[in-house]
Amino acid sequence: MRFDELDLCDEVLDALDSMRFDECTPIQEQTIPVILEGNDLVACAQTGTGKTAAYLLPVIDRIASGDYPTDAINCLVMSPTRELAQQIDRQMEGFAYFLPVNSLAIYGGTDGAGFTRQQHGLKTGADVVIATPGRLIDHIQMGYVDLSKVSFFILDEADRMLDMGFYDDIMQIVKRLPSERQTLMFSATMPPKTRRLANEILTDPVEVSIAVSRPTEKIDQSAFVCHESQKTAILKHLFKTAHSKRVIVFAASKLKVKELTRELRRGRFKAAEMHSDLEQTQRNEVLQDFRSGKIDILVATDILARGIDIDDISMVVNYDVPREAEDYVHRIGRTARANADGAAVTFVSGREQSKFGRIEEFLGYEVKKNEIPRELGDAPEYRPKSDRGNGRRKSGGKTRDGRGRGRGRKDRGAQNKSKGQPSGMASSAVNDVKTPENNHTARRRNRRRPGGDESNRQSAD
Numbered sequence: 343m344r345f346d347e348l349d350l351c352d353e354v355l356d357a358l359d360s361m362r363f364d365e366c367t368p369i370q371e372q373t374i375p376v377i378l379e380g381n382d383l384v385a386c387a388q389t390g391t392g393k394t395a396a397y398l399l400p401v402i403d404r405i406a407s408g409d410y411p412t413d414a415i416n417c418l419v420m421s422p423t424r425e426l427a428q429q430i431d432r433q434m435e436g437f438a439y440f441l442p443v444n445s446l447a448i449y450g451g452t453d454g455a456g457f458t459r460q461q462h463g464l465k466t467g468a469d470v471v472i473a474t475p476g477r478l479i480d481h482i483q484m485g486y487v488d489l490s491k492v493s494f495f496i497l498d499e500a501d502r503m504l505d506m507g508f509y510d511d512i513m514q515i516v517k518r519l520p521s522e523r524q525t526l527m528f529s530a531t532m533p534p535k536t537r538r539l540a541n542e543i544l545t546d547p548v549e550v551s552i553a554v555s556r557p558t559e560k561i562d563q564s565a566f567v568c569h570e571s572q573k574t575a576i577l578k579h580l581f582k583t584a585h586s587k588r589v590i591v592f593a594a595s596k597l598k599v600k601e602l603t604r605e606l607r608r609g610r611f612k613a614a615e616m617h618s619d620l621e622q623t624q625r626n627e628v629l630q631d632f633r634s635g636k637i638d639i640l641v642a643t644d645i646l647a648r649g650i651d652i653d654d655i656s657m658v659v660n661y662d663v664p665r666e667a668e669d670y671v672h673r674i675g676r677t678a679r680a681n682a683d684g685a686a687v688t689f690v691s692g693r694e695q696s697k698f699g700r701i702e703e704f705l706g707y708e709v710k711k712n713e714i715p716r717e718l719g720d721a722p723e724y725r726p727k728s729d730r731g732n733g734r735r736k737s738g739g740k741t742r743d744g745r746g747r748g749r750g751r752k753d754r755g756a757q758n759k760s761k762g763q764p765s766g767m768a769s770s771a772v773n774d775v776k777t778p779e780n781n782h783t784a785r786r787r788n789r790r791r792p793g794g795d796e797s798n799r800q801s802a803d
Contacts, residue, residue: 451622
């Protein structure tokens with residue numbers, strides 16, 4: 343479906359035209375009409391499928407065409423991280439370029455001038471406020487935040503916010519919202535705790551679920567079955583023999599990220615760490631150094647798995663196996679972007695084998711296994727359905743297509759892979775939104791609106 347087939351106002355369509363966005367992604371096609379009709383919504387779709395545009399476009403449209411106050415907060419978007427809040431704010435600038443709809447990003451890590459600017463915006467009102475829960479609570483506790491006129495409440499990456507421990511903050515914010523509002527929840531996964539939150543704060547929601555796509559075939563996936571004590575040595579071997587630049591290494595905890603970064607620096611690798619303990623200015627500096635090439639290797643927690651736009655990644659390494667298959671897809675999806683090729687390598691220790699086995703079941707094929715260098719010792723046998731998974735590895739095992747697992751063998755299982763979600767807005771609108779040029783003249787379309795005349799739109803609001 344094309345965007346101009348949706349009941350979006352001409353100014354929003356002009357902005358999309360300027361950014362060369364024509365086709366909707368599946369999540370946008372299914373959710374935008376629901377939001378325009380005023381229904382609560384629970385949408386489950388992985389990162390990179392165009393979720394941000396799916397809720398921003400109809401909300402911008404409704405605010406612009408409705409009778410909403412100009413001195414109050416009309417829409418509140420909750421974001422788990424500062425980086426995602428900044429990204430959403432940038433997208434707002436592009437989508438609302440031809441409309442008098444403004445936005446304000448609220449997050450921590452700013453200087454005194456930045457905090458004062460946030461404070462002033464919250465006092466005077468903004469059409470769309472994009473906020474991290476913790477920083478918004480800070481402002482609320484200072485007594486000048488009025489959420490009583492919020493008409494749209496949106497939770498982006500709800501599952502991640504709950505994983506980060508923001509449930510109490512979210513519920514504290516919800517108590518300050520009017521009962522008559524439209525609530526939209528977008529989440530990459532829908533575990534029980536996310537489902538419980540949806541039941542608590544939404545009213546008769548429409549549910550939309552887009553299946554998690556498999557990784558693109560452009561990602562060369564492989565794994566090392568190893569002992570935990572061998573991981574760092576294998577990582578250094580990988581950097582010396584394969585990729586050592588434009589690499590992201592994902593580890594399970596902040597402590598492990600810090601320790602691994604120190605170890606790599608001792609080995610004279612240009613590495614830096616990225617985790618939630620860093621101040622915003624430090625994060626920005628690290629990301630800038632990585633983008634500019636001053637840093638080759640970024641060691642990170644899952645803070646980099648979603649919501650941060652970094653292109654040209656040559657390799658992603660899962661130093662620790664992620665908890666869920668969806669997390670695996672998000673992580674390795676950082677590489678092979680914009681039609682480039684990429685590699686993804688996972689280290690699988692004995693007690694991680696069952697988790698990786700479940701990931702392979704989700705993928706529908708067995709990820710090829712690399713041989714550990716002989717000088718690093720013996721590897722455990724790969725037995726993902728066994729609780730032990732720590733015996734000697736057998737030789738001559740078979741992959742799904744019956745080939746052996748000899749040194750250098752590949753079994754990408756390409757015949758079983760999905761090519762993932764369509765690109766379109768997913769790759770551009772979510773990560774690289776560009777503001778329309780100032781000299782662009784908005785085109786007016788003389789077309790019949792599928793939703794009827796403007797009075798009908800108002801009644802739908």
